[in-house]
Amino acid sequence: MRQDQQLNPFEKPSILFDLREAKKNRESEGVAFRLSIPKLQIFQGEKIALIGDSGSGKSTLLDMLALLSRPSSSTRFRFCPVMTAESNKSELVDIGMQWRKGRINYLTALRKQYIGYVMQTGGLLPYLNIKDNIGLSRNVLGLPDDGTVTELGRHLKIERHFNKFPNSLSIGERQRVAIARALAHKPAVVIADEPTASLDPYAAKTTMNLFISLVDEMGITLIIASHAWEHLKSFGFKSLKHQTQHLGDITESIVSG
Amino acid sequence: MLKISKLAAQDYFFEWQISSCFVLALAAVLGPILILFGLKFGIVGNMIDELVNDPRNRELRPINSGQYDQQWFDKLEARSDIEFVIPRTRIIAGSIQLKSKTSPRIQNVELIPTKSGDPLLSSIADIPSGFNRIILSKSAARKLAVKPGDVVDGSIARRYKGRNERVHIQLTIQAIAPATAFARDGAFSSLSLLEALENFLDGHGVPELEWAGSEVTEPGYYAGFRLFGRTIYDVLILKEWLNQQDVGVKTRAQDIETVQRLDRNLSAVYWAIAFIGAAGFSLSLGASMWANVDRKRRELSILRLVGFSTGEIIIFPMVQSIITAVFGWILAVILYNLTSVAINKMMALELAPGQQICHLLPIHFVVSLLFTCLAATIAACLSGFRAARIEPAEGLKER
Numbered sequence: 001m002r003q004d005q006q007l008n009p010f011e012k013p014s015i016l017f018d019l020r021e022a023k024k025n026r027e028s029e030g031v032a033f034r035l036s037i038p039k040l041q042i043f044q045g046e047k048i049a050l051i052g053d054s055g056s057g058k059s060t061l062l063d064m065l066a067l068l069s070r071p072s073s074s075t076r077f078r079f080c081p082v083m084t085a086e087s088n089k090s091e092l093v094d095i096g097m098q099w100r101k102g103r104i105n106y107l108t109a110l111r112k113q114y115i116g117y118v119m120q121t122g123g124l125l126p127y128l129n130i131k132d133n134i135g136l137s138r139n140v141l142g143l144p145d146d147g148t149v150t151e152l153g154r155h156l157k158i159e160r161h162f163n164k165f166p167n168s169l170s171i172g173e174r175q176r177v178a179i180a181r182a183l184a185h186k187p188a189v190v191i192a193d194e195p196t197a198s199l200d201p202y203a204a205k206t207t208m209n210l211f212i213s214l215v216d217e218m219g220i221t222l223i224i225a226s227h228a229w230e231h232l233k234s235f236g237f238k239s240l241k242h243q244t245q246h247l248g249d250i251t252e253s254i255v256s257g
Numbered sequence: 258m259l260k261i262s263k264l265a266a267q268d269y270f271f272e273w274q275i276s277s278c279f280v281l282a283l284a285a286v287l288g289p290i291l292i293l294f295g296l297k298f299g300i301v302g303n304m305i306d307e308l309v310n311d312p313r314n315r316e317l318r319p320i321n322s323g324q325y326d327q328q329w330f331d332k333l334e335a336r337s338d339i340e341f342v343i344p345r346t347r348i349i350a351g352s353i354q355l356k357s358k359t360s361p362r363i364q365n366v367e368l369i370p371t372k373s374g375d376p377l378l379s380s381i382a383d384i385p386s387g388f389n390r391i392i393l394s395k396s397a398a399r400k401l402a403v404k405p406g407d408v409v410d411g412s413i414a415r416r417y418k419g420r421n422e423r424v425h426i427q428l429t430i431q432a433i434a435p436a437t438a439f440a441r442d443g444a445f446s447s448l449s450l451l452e453a454l455e456n457f458l459d460g461h462g463v464p465e466l467e468w469a470g471s472e473v474t475e476p477g478y479y480a481g482f483r484l485f486g487r488t489i490y491d492v493l494i495l496k497e498w499l500n501q502q503d504v505g506v507k508t509r510a511q512d513i514e515t516v517q518r519l520d521r522n523l524s525a526v527y528w529a530i531a532f533i534g535a536a537g538f539s540l541s542l543g544a545s546m547w548a549n550v551d552r553k554r555r556e557l558s559i560l561r562l563v564g565f566s567t568g569e570i571i572i573f574p575m576v577q578s579i580i581t582a583v584f585g586w587i588l589a590v591i592l593y594n595l596t597s598v599a600i601n602k603m604m605a606l607e608l609a610p611g612q613q614i615c616h617l618l619p620i621h622f623v624v625s626l627l628f629t630c631l632a633a634t635i636a637a638c639l640s641g642f643r644a645a646r647i648e649p650a651e652g653l654k655e656r
Contacts (some may be wrong), residue, residue, distance in 0.1 A: 034305065061272040063650040066562075068561075068562065068648075068649045069648070069650040104567060105566045105568075108561065108564055108565070108566055108567075109566070111562070111564055112564020113564070117562055117563075123555070123559050123562070125264070125268075125556055125559060125560075126271065126556070127264075127267045127268040127270075127271030127272070128267060129265075136563055137563050139260060139562050139566070140260065140564045140565065141564070145412055181563075209575065238585075
């Protein structure tokens with residue numbers, strides 16, 4: 001990874017995301033929406049819960065943090081993933097500048113190495129078997145098979161499905177595969193967009209427990225969008241402040257933390 | 258690039274039903290193009306082969322009688338574009354009456370000078386020399402009811418010093434010439450025999466055959482020649498060279514030109530059809546790939562999500578397109594082979610042994626594969642760039 005020499009170091013080296021006055025405007029079917037983030041700091045090792053109604057901009061924020069979606073404007077958008085074992089240095093990247101320069105492939109490379117993403121519906125590739133789906137994030141990085149995939153499969157109780165294809169698994173099992181894929185390359189942060197929303201309450205609780213225990217074990221930062229605040233609170237999650245207001249034709253969602 | 262290519266291939270074979278449709282669609286366009294080209298190449302190729310292989314097409318015949326000395330013939334012999342040349346005596350002095358024991362008829366035949374290397378007699382190993390051996394044309398042999406080894410009586414007559422004289426010569430039939438060598442009643446003989454007949458008719462004696470007459474005093478001139486170019490392409494050059502020396506000749510240049518024109522016309526028709534077919538295929542594959550990218554929006558977004566670069570995403574549909582091209586080409590070649598075997602079998606009776614009416618060379622298959630892959634790559638380019646433009650966040654919306 002490239003280090004950006006032009007930036008000053010953070011006051012707190014353990015900050016993972018640092019956003020100031022970041023905005024994302026969206027318009028869908030004539031309805032305008034704005035996500036405003038006056039200030040957001042997420043520290044390494046934190047477990048962040050993003051609680052809110054549907055359409056309140058949770059996914060929009062997660063997409064921005066996952067470097068998938070370009071902010072419309074920001075005065076600061078910095079990303080500082082964990083120290084690498086080889087260099088013992090932290091990456092410090094001005095994401096806002098990278099977006100402005102249009103360096104999509106650089107942002108993709110950052111995401112590939114440091115970010116794991118769990119989608120609401122799994123997002124597995126139908127043509128890969130379960131083992132290859134889990135190993136995809138490692139495969140893209142060219143990491144060798146060190147047993148991580150098997151270990152994750154064992155933890156998430158999907159090892160026996162390794163040779164099957166996603167369409168032969170239940171929704172709950174697929175979500176566990178998606179969780180395993182997001183963790184397989186041991187990223188700095190895992191971003192999960194309502195990972196258990198499509199499961200029944202029992203399966204949702206079991207899967208979430210497995211997910212959180214693995215994240216804790218691996219020391220990975222977790223940012224999760226969910227409706228199950230009561231459940232997450234018990235695991236020590238920090239909730240982001242969230243407020244929605246209507247300004248004429250625009251619905252604005254303000255998130256800070 | 259290897260990783261994304263592997264994933265593209267895995268996806269392609271996973272969706273084998275849809276992929277098979279792409280392959281069939283390509284084979285349906287490429288197969289008939291190959292068959293069409295095979296026919297065009299086979300038919301024109303056969304015609305050109307016939308032109309090249311039939312020595313009659315390389316013959317230059319003098320229009321009028323002339324006076325050619327041995328020096329002139331030596332000059333011709335030295336040219337590399339001439340395969341065969343032999344002097345010819347006057348036409349009027351070049352016929353003989355033949356009588357066989359097996360036929361009641363006396364047959365007047367035209368004598369044609371020959372020697373070793375005669376292109377019209379390439380199938381006959383032993384060419385006549387001396388005065389007593391001839392090769393009969395098929396037509397003359399049939400009329401005289403003779404076969405190789407038979408002996409016929411040859412005779413010519415002249416009026417000399419107020420008297421009618423006739424001389425006879427025993428001629429052994431050395432071989433029967435193929436029908437294509439000479440269609441009329443004729444006999445191939447050595448030049449010496451023709452010179453002997455001409456001298457006899459001119460009132461001279463031929464001591465070798467004990468024919469009486471005056472002595473030949475003037476240096477010999479020949480009235481004509483038999484001349485064959487080395488290739489059909491040499492015929493026009495030789496014709497021009499002879500015309501420059503005021504020697505008018507007849508050739509089959511018209512036939513050569515007809516075949517060449519036919520080749521050009523058929524090629525134009527073929528290329529028009531091939532272009533329309535290739536354009537149709539490219540458009541159809543391009544449209545399919547475009548729709549495919551739309552269908553795979555989500556999967557491609559997942560690939561972007563896990564870290565594949567823009568360039569790698571462009572490669573994804575290209576790899577699939579090239580796989581379609583290769584399999585479509587293989588199927589088209591199989592289709593072509595089955596059809597060409599059937600066509601060649603149907604036409605076998607009309608063709609010479611070894612000839613094929615529908616025929617392609619290995620290079621044609623290689624070129625068609627390269628063109629197909631190129632067309633497929635170009636068709637996939639647009640969909641590749643479309644795939645690259647998909648914003649991962651947009652593609653993942655259905656989550």
